[in-house]
Amino acid sequence: MEQKTNGVILKLNNIEVMYHEVILVLKGVSIEVPQGGIVALLGANGAGKSTTLKSISGLLKHEDGEVTDGSIEFMGEKIHHLSAEEISKRGIFQIIEGRRVFGHLTVEENLRVGAHLRGTGSATKERLEMVYHYFPRLVERRNIMAGFISGGEQQMTVIGRAMMARPKLMLLDEPSMGLAPLLIKEIFEIIKKLNQEEKIPLLLVEQNVKLALTVAPYAYVLETGRLVMHDTSEKLKENPDIRDFYLGLSDIGEKKSFRHVKHYKRRKRWLT
């Protein structure tokens, strides 16, 4: 088994996802996450990024969605038919978008719920120390109800909560959403550190493409449920379409005209 995986921890083979048995949201998406690496998943609103994450973590089934074709392999084992609980037992944890803390529990209680599947006294304490080491801001907030702390601290709580579970793969859904630029920088530095020091592979969904391409060495681009491009971040940054559509960059001094708009539309159509 181990040899077959070739250092790839997660592999999506041409998956197709349907909601309510009629709405086709993903059409043939293939993604690979290498052991210990960071991979970014980019795309506009409604492209299917969150759906991709949910199909990996199994949460899809709770929204009446289903992987109807293709397969998802985690460490050489097919997991797309397993329940969310079974998948988290194998070590995949999704951090769902929107900073979903348990608002009526304290920060520390939030973290302890994260250790739900790994619940033994001394080990939990050790993990808590580890989380507080990476997120020192949370130490002084530990006994405050998580609903009352700031957005950045909530994002830290949510990431720390997933860390409590000793993840073998973390799926991060838009950690930068609605946060101040400085905080985003801080959080992304911690994420990078987590990846380097704890060797946790990450699959990162991000709207902030510039940021995502600096953190992740490899990225996939989704558009309306289809994979349209995947390459190393260096190459993607140079790609004229990515520069135009996602980074908002075009060659300086060039005059914009209606032709450019038409060009955009044409390119867009070509992409999808």
Add this chain to the structure above:
Amino acid sequence: MEIFLQLLITGILVGSIYALVALGWTLIYKCSGVLNLAMGELTLIGAYVCLTFYHWGIPFVLALFFTLVIGFILGILTEIIFLRPMVGEPHLAVIMVTVGLAFFFKGLVMLIWGTDTVVFSPPVFPIQPVFLGKVVVGQVFLWAFVASIILLVAFVSFFKFTKWGLSMQATADDEMAALSLGVNAKVVYALAWAIAFMAAGVGGTLLGNINGLNISVGYLGLLVLPAVVLGGLNSIPGAIVGGLVIGILQNLADGYLSRFTPGGVKEVFPFAVMVIVLLFKPYGLWGWVRIERV
């Protein structure tokens, strides 16, 4: 003044039983969103089970313990058989299932134990009253209070300090996020019903010790509603305070108002309070503000 104190203290003692049952009710609502109208029947079953054990000659404390165990098992079975198939169905349908459960359980009790009033014999608690200063209290009330408080403390520490307790609260807060951490929602629902059954059973047993036991003990299940509305439907401390307040109000109404009426003030008063609370604080004292459409 003495009369007031007398009424107040009796109210608190009885209110502690309501608090216990209200906690069970709130737990189900909080964790699974099910508005349980069968709570009174859960108390009935617990009370009769305990009485049966007691009449077999098992010491009361042990009988109460067995009642807890049976309550736990019945709670899980009820959830699996009746409520689990309804997950994701409209609220109203689920509420109707609990109404059906209420009739089912009531019928079951009448079938097995009949409809006559039965008492714990020999009486579990000594009949001589206790004097707390100038206030006279029956020992039954005092022990019922002690038992309720012990159980309340046990349940609250379960929520605060154990893994599954925390996970239950987490599920109540945000089910999707709890799922993403590997919490099994089915186990959480089943546990909520198990705890509700246990709390209700003990509440029913204690009340049965005070007044004797017949079908009307199930009325307690309705009294829980004003208590939880007062406290806020999904607040555990709210349910406990609500239960105590309803107990006190009921006794005060009985003491001061019943002579102006042909009777029944005691039964009506908590519901009048509930309506007033709903008018001014629709989310209760500690309830979470969120919009529910049933």
